[in-house]
Amino acid sequence: MKSLVIAAGKLAARPVRWLEGSRPDGGRSGHKRMYSRFVALRVRPAGREIRKAGRHGLPVRWLLAE
Structure with a gap:
């Protein structure tokens, strides 16, 4: 997550x-x-376990960082 905030x-x-x-x-x-x-930032959680749980994964969420 830190890398996403730095890249922003x-x-x-x-x-x-x-x-x-x-x-x-x-x-x-x-x-x-x-x-x-x-x-x-708008992010979509990812990972092997999440992909197995559902076809589309988790919905897009907000990531707030100070």
Whole structure:
């Protein structure tokens, strides 16, 4: 999975900010604004066992990585 995220590149990462957190601050909300960058990729799980279980394998899913 790590290789998929690296292959997507830095431009695929989107910043996400939120206000709630465990770091108190003197701001209006009482908490620091926290943020991180996330990559969201559509993937289809694969493997020998999955192919044996069904004709088409598992459906496409979202992979979220920070």
